[in-house]
Amino acid sequence: MAIKDSAPAEAVADRPEGRTRRPSGTTRRRYPRRLTPYLFIAAAVSLLLLFTYWPAANLFYYSVTDWDGLDQTKHFVGADNYVRVFTDPRIFEVFFVSLYYFGASFVQIAIALYFATILSQSTRFRNFFRGVLFFPYLINGVAIGFVFLYLFQPGGTIDTVLSWAGVGDPPQWLGDPEVANWSLAGTSVWRYMGMNFVLFLGAIQSIPSELYEAAELDGANKWQQFRAIILPGIRRIIGLMFILSIAGSLSVFEIPFIMTGGANGTSTFVIQTIQTAFTHRQVGTASAMAVVLLAIVLLVTWAQRKLFPDEKVDLT
Amino acid sequence: MTTAHHAPESGLLRARRITAGGAKYLSLVIAAAVTLVPLVTVVFASFKTPAEYGSTGPMTPPANWFNFANFATAFDSGGMLEGFLNTGIVLAVSLAGTVFIGTMAAYGLDRFEFRGKRLVFGLFLVATLVPGVTSQVATFQLINGMGLYDTRTALILLFMGTDIIAIYLFIQFMQSIPASLDEAAMLDGANRWTIYWMIVLPLLRPAIATVVIIKGIAIYNEFYAPFLYLPSEGLISTSLFRFKGPFGAQWEVISAGTLIVIIPTLVAFLFLQRWIYKGLTTGAVK
Numbered sequence: 001m002a003i004k005d006s007a008p009a010e011a012v013a014d015r016p017e018g019r020t021r022r023p024s025g026t027t028r029r030r031y032p033r034r035l036t037p038y039l040f041i042a043a044a045v046s047l048l049l050l051f052t053y054w055p056a057a058n059l060f061y062y063s064v065t066d067w068d069g070l071d072q073t074k075h076f077v078g079a080d081n082y083v084r085v086f087t088d089p090r091i092f093e094v095f096f097v098s099l100y101y102f103g104a105s106f107v108q109i110a111i112a113l114y115f116a117t118i119l120s121q122s123t124r125f126r127n128f129f130r131g132v133l134f135f136p137y138l139i140n141g142v143a144i145g146f147v148f149l150y151l152f153q154p155g156g157t158i159d160t161v162l163s164w165a166g167v168g169d170p171p172q173w174l175g176d177p178e179v180a181n182w183s184l185a186g187t188s189v190w191r192y193m194g195m196n197f198v199l200f201l202g203a204i205q206s207i208p209s210e211l212y213e214a215a216e217l218d219g220a221n222k223w224q225q226f227r228a229i230i231l232p233g234i235r236r237i238i239g240l241m242f243i244l245s246i247a248g249s250l251s252v253f254e255i256p257f258i259m260t261g262g263a264n265g266t267s268t269f270v271i272q273t274i275q276t277a278f279t280h281r282q283v284g285t286a287s288a289m290a291v292v293l294l295a296i297v298l299l300v301t302w303a304q305r306k307l308f309p310d311e312k313v314d315l316t
Numbered sequence: 317m318t319t320a321h322h323a324p325e326s327g328l329l330r331a332r333r334i335t336a337g338g339a340k341y342l343s344l345v346i347a348a349a350v351t352l353v354p355l356v357t358v359v360f361a362s363f364k365t366p367a368e369y370g371s372t373g374p375m376t377p378p379a380n381w382f383n384f385a386n387f388a389t390a391f392d393s394g395g396m397l398e399g400f401l402n403t404g405i406v407l408a409v410s411l412a413g414t415v416f417i418g419t420m421a422a423y424g425l426d427r428f429e430f431r432g433k434r435l436v437f438g439l440f441l442v443a444t445l446v447p448g449v450t451s452q453v454a455t456f457q458l459i460n461g462m463g464l465y466d467t468r469t470a471l472i473l474l475f476m477g478t479d480i481i482a483i484y485l486f487i488q489f490m491q492s493i494p495a496s497l498d499e500a501a502m503l504d505g506a507n508r509w510t511i512y513w514m515i516v517l518p519l520l521r522p523a524i525a526t527v528v529i530i531k532g533i534a535i536y537n538e539f540y541a542p543f544l545y546l547p548s549e550g551l552i553s554t555s556l557f558r559f560k561g562p563f564g565a566q567w568e569v570i571s572a573g574t575l576i577v578i579i580p581t582l583v584a585f586l587f588l589q590r591w592i593y594k595g596l597t598t599g600a601v602k
Contacts, residue, residue, distance in 0.1 A: 036508050040424025041436060043417045047477040052443045055454035062454060069457065115347060118340050131589065132348045138581050138592070140537045142556045146574045147354050150361065150374070150567055157357045157374045190351070195596065202597045222336065253449050254539055258557065270449050277453040278544075290450035297445050 056294070062287035069283040081288035091289065094272045097181060097265070098249040104185035105245035108193045109238065116200030117226060130201070134194035141191075145258030148187045149174070177265035184256050184266055191255065192248075196241055203234040236308055243304040247297045269293060355578075362386050362571035369568045386572035394563070394573050399555030406468055406551060407535050410475035414482055414531055415524050422486030423512050427498060440480040449540050459545060470545045475535050482527045485598060489523035490516065526595040529588050533581065552577055 063081050065074035085091050115133055119126055136144070151157045152173035159170045173183045207229060215225050253270040256262060262271040269289070277286030361369060363378035363386070390396060425433065455474070456465075464470040493516065501511050542551035550558065556577050563569045585592060 034430065037424045037428035037430040037433075040428070040508075040512070041421045044421035044483065045436060045439070047417065047473070048439060048443055051455065051458070051474060051477040052446055052451075053439070055451050055458055056446055058454040058457065059451060062457075111347075115344070118344070123340070123344070129344050129348060131585070132351050134593075135582070135585055136351060138533055138537075138585055140553055140556070140577050140581065141539050142553045143574045143577045146556070146559070146570055147358050150358060150571065151354045153567075155373075157354065160373050160375050161353075190354070198593060199597055202593075247447075251447050251449070258539070270447070273450045273453065278456075283453060283457070286450075286453045290447070290453050293447050293450050294445075297447055301445055 059287045059290050059294070062283050063291050065284045067283045068281045069277070070281070074284075077284065081285045082292070084285055085288050085292055091272060091276075091285075094267050094269050095250075097268050098252060100181040100185040101188055101249035101252045101268075102245060104189050105242075105249055108189045109196055109241055109245070111189070112193050112196035112200050113238070116197050116204055117230060120201060120204040120230075130198075134198050136191050137194040137198075139191070141254040142258055144187065144191055145255060148183075148190075148255075149259055152183055174260055174266075175264060180260060180264045180266045184259060187255050187259070188252065199237060199241070200234060203237050204230055207233040240304065240308060243300060243307070246300050250293060250296060358571045358574055361568050362575050364568050366566070366568060386568045387576065389569050390559070390573035390576060394559055394569070395550055395555050396552070396573065396576055399550040399552040402468065402546075402549055403536060403552040406471050406475065407532060410472045410535060411528050411532060413472065413476035415527065417476065418482040418527065419486050419517055419520055419524070420512065422483050422490055423516055425483070426487045426490045427495065427516075440483060444480050452540065452544060456544060464545075466546060466548055468546065468549075471541055471551070474541055474545070475531075475538070479531075482531060485523050485527055485595065486520060488598070489520055493519050526591055526598075529584070529591050530595040533584065533592070536581070 062074070064076060064078060066077045066080075067074040115129075119130055119133075123129065139147075154172065154175075158173060162170050171179045174180050211229050212225055215229060220228065251270055252268045253274075256266045256268055257271050257274075260266045262268070262275070267275075270293070273286050273289040273293070276282050276289065357374045360377055361374065363381055363383050364372065365380075365383060365385070368379060424430075425436065459465055459470045459474075462470075464473070497515055497519075498511050501515055506514070536552065538551070539553040539557065542554045543557065546554070556573055559570050559573050563573075
């Protein structure tokens with residue numbers, strides 16, 4: 001048995017030249033051996049170039065033209081579209097909408113961190129609570145949109161619950177521009193919190209339990225344990241999530257698009273881009289908007305790599 | 317002395333622990349309620365008759381829990397059968413494509429040294445940063461130019477463009493398959509394709525299962541691509557989205573349709589929890 005197991009390894013060890021000789025290759029086959037790896041990656045790389053890099057390159061091209069998406073000819077307009085992105089209030093004002101979602105992401109991370117901490121300890125029905133808190137992340141975005149449209153409608157669930165608490169005159173949750181973005185950001189927290197939570201939970205559970213035991217022997221209470229053990233242990237992933245939430249809050253799309261269509265001052269940068277391209281047929285301007293978003297995301301990622309150079313989180 | 321000194325302290329500690337425990341469970345119950353109440357009210361609404369819906373509040377349970385009329389209406393008039401069929405076709409073909417293309421790419425990237433390997437890795441990594449929805453401005457022109465607008469093929473191709481997360485999962489798993497297996501097979505005269513097909517692919521089954529589950533859920537939930545590229549037919553997301561028009565304020569029907577979309581996800585989650593947690597946490601941070 002033992003001999004059988006080790007046989008292949010020995011055979012390889014015996015003939016190390018067997019492997020090095022192969023790639024340099026003989027040409028008795030139809031194609032040279034060194035082409036083999038390229039054939040394996042060919043399909044994936046072609047799809048990647050065709051459906052990611054080719055459109056991305058075209059975005060740059062369209063962004064300096066006045067193309068409407070139909071015309072045969074595209075006129076070069078220089079930086080006009082970019083100037084428009086930063087001077088047309090209808091376009092740059094939507095940047096401020098992402099601040100609601102950015103603010104909400106702090107709440108989201110705090111809630112996720114709290115529940116990850118308490119569920120990392122022994123808790124009754126732990127798997128049930130973990131499942132309940134995480135499940136919204138898996139639900140179809142359109143379904144979530146409808147669930148919350150129903151919740152927020154006048155006389156709906158929220159208003160009913162508030163009337164039990166004695167609040168008789170609730171706001172128009174989605175109809176009032178002052179409130180609508182808060183409602184949508186809240187929906188976004190409901191939807192995405194579970195993912196942060198599960199990531200935190202994995203990170204906390206990878207901290208060796210001896211550390212808590214030692215701390216407990218030294219008389220540290222739970223809050224001290226959290227400050228001294230958990231927080232330093234997951235500091236990096238918390239930082240990573242804050243940075244990701246910058247890009248995330250700029251890319252908000254599904255929830256406002258499905259629920260309000262961008263009405264009542266809830267339009268986001270992505271909704272605006274899409275409408276500029278497909279409703280107003282200003283592909284040039286929309287491309288410039290997409291390029292601006294891409295530039296911001298790349299900048300944020302570059303900052304992330306600078307701040308957390310060797311991010312290695314193995315959470316499984 | 318020591319016991320006398322000890323007793324009140326431990327009593328105090330225990331009291332504190334109980335209140336702390338109480339606060340912990342209270343917060344968990346509140347969070348569970350906040351998560352579940354929006355869904356439960358939709359369940360309530362979906363079983364109500366139109367008259368009942370009009371006369372009762374959202375927190376009132378339905379009178380008849382076996383009133384499936386709204387589900388039938390949603391399924392028939394809402395075109396949900398078409399949505400499920402189309403989603404099923406797109407899902408099956410793009411998942412099969414993702415698995416073959418992704419495992420082949422992972423095999424090429426993990427088991428070979430070749431010129432341009434770092435570049436290819438870089439290309440896949442940077443691609444994850446390109447914001448999905450906004451780049452559709454240009455992707456749409458490409459799909460249109462290829463004559464694929466309003467076809468399922470467009471969606472399949474777009475979903476098949478394997479992401480780095482799938483490839484990363486495959487590579488990570490492949491590293492745990494000893495390279496000596498490949499080499500032994502090579503000594504027996506197998507070529508690289510035979511090794512990929514006969515040895516690597518079967519051993520990658522757990523990673524394939526993870527990718528199929530994670531990517532399957534992502535495709536099932538995808539909204540904008542079908543909305544943009546397949547306007548004349550529905551995938552499940554877009555079928556549901558179209559409820560907004562014809563069913564206007566018929567919330568009992570919309571609720572039923574919403575639940576019809578959520579239930580498959582719930583079933584998948586209940587059965588595949590372990591895989592889902594593992595797959596998402598592996599893929600998310602990279």
